[in-house]
Amino acid sequence: MSHYHLACNKCALEHPPSMETLACISCGAPLDVRYVASAEIGGTGRIPAMPFHTESPSMTLGEGDTPVVPLEAVGRSLGLYNPMAKLEYLNPTGSFKDRGTAAMMSVAKEFGIEAIAEDSSGNAGASVAAYAAKAGIEAHIFAPASAPQAKMQQIGVYGAHTHAIDGPREAATDAAMAYCREQGLVYASHNLSPFFLEGTKTFAYEVARQMGDALPDHIVVPVGNGSLFIGAWKGFQELIAAGALDRAPKMHAIQAEAVMPIAAAFAGRGWTPRAGTATIAGGIAVGAPPRKRQVLDVLQASGGVSVAVSEPSIESWHATMAQSEGIYCEPTSAAAFAGLELLLGAGHVAPNDRVLVAVTGFGLKDAPPTSSG
Ligand SMILES: Cc1ncc(COP(=O)(O)O)c(C=O)c1O
Ligand SMILES: [Zn+2]
Known part of the structure; x- marks a missing residue:
């Protein structure tokens, strides 16, 4: 018997471990990993339980353990005492996605999977392409034709097959799923895979270790599908269950006004x-x-809020982060700072609160907005 199963997060129906089951067979909701006996699998509050066996070589490129740095200039300009950033763009392929991919591809390797397809706006695709290369797994990455050139090049250099799909982001998802059905490939969707979330939960374990008694009151995350957001929360809940933490930060989800x-x-x-x-x-x-x-x-559980930010505010924070903090992040990551400004203005964050912002992706991978010069 495995040390985990996949549980529907809506109706709780249990499913056996598999890379192929991406939704509940009864109600269609996404699945999560549930461990059978956490005490036996490292639930010490320091080492997260993982859905693979330690005797199998795990697929790592050195992801995680990203630094936490103070943001003095941001603090001065917002009137916020000591905000901090966790530099997720220093992961091996330049984004936080490597946390999730490392876990998902370790599981794929353990299941003996030889070929996968995935759809992505760019970063997850680059991440899956890299770990697939390391694992010797053939990868097909479907991305919108409008995806940034640098990301598409990165995916190609790792040796993955790139498929540029016209139309909105969702068209790439449909194309990847159709390709999997036609070619008999495993659809390794980072948005649906319960294993991806197991990898992103390491974010919380690191925050607890790095910040200790000064655990942030708030964590601010740019959210599309929520893989870092949900995974980090899962990590904090595990730490509380293991007695390693007595509270979790409020988790705030930042979106763009255009897609909210x-x-x-x-x-x-x-x-x-x-x-x-x-x-x-x-x-x-x-x-x-x-x-x-x-x-x-x-x-709701964390007491956080979700706000949407304007395009000019994203552009402005993209430039400000580079010019005042030396942090060259993606526009997507800059949205989190625009969100923090709104949260402060609305009183959801108080000037003396401890705030940590996840800087999720590296600026070199995405063309800067023209106004940043
Ligand atoms: C740089 C960056 N930040 C944040 C996100 C949002 O991640 P999620 O869709 O898992 O919420 C993405 C997703 O592509 C991303 O590339
Ligand atoms: Zn269900």
Whole structure:
């Protein structure tokens, strides 16, 4: 018997471990990893339980253990005491996705999978391409034709097959799923895979270790599908269950005004995509996130809020972060700082609160907005 199963996060139905089951066979909701006996698998509060066996070589490229740095200039300009950033762009392929991919591809290797397909706005594709190369797994990455050139090049250099798909982000998802059905490939969707979330939960374990008694009161994350957001929350819950923490930070989900299904739902409003609206924060341009309900659950459980930010504010923070802190992040990551500014203005964050912002992706991978010069 395995040390975990896959549990529906809506109706709790259990499913056996598999890379191929991406939704509940009864109600269609996404699945999560549930460990059978956490005490036996390292639930010490220091080492996260993982859905693979330690005797199998895990697929690592040295992801995680990203630094936490103080942001003095941001603090001065916002009137915020000592905000901090966790530099997720220092992961091996330049984004936080490597945390999730490392776990997902370790599971794929353990299951003996030889070929996968995945759809992505760019960063997850680059990450999957890299770990697939290391694992000797053939990878097909489907991305919107509008995805940044640097990301597509990165995917290609890792030796993955790239498929540029015209139309919105969702068209790449449909194309990847159709290709998997036709070719008999495993659909390794980072948005649906329960294993991906097991990898992103390491973010919380590191925050607890790095910040200790000064655990942040707030964590601010740019959210599209919510893989870092949900995974980090899971990590904090595990740490609390293991007695290693007595509280978790409030988790705030930042979206762009152009694509804001979660921020709208949080405010109790409906949202439908409008033709012609686009955002430079391509990583969070997800119109119909399959784990939306889970993101809303985390917002409620943690006491966090979701806000949507304007394009000019994203552009401005993109430049400000580089010019005042030396942090060259993606526009998607800059959205988190625009969100922090709104949270402070609305009183959700107080000047003396401890705030940690996840800087999720590296600026070199995405063309800078023209106004940043
Ligand atoms: C740089 C960056 N930040 C944040 C996100 C949002 O991640 P998620 O869709 O898992 O919420 C992405 C997703 O592509 C990204 O590339
Ligand atoms: Zn179900």
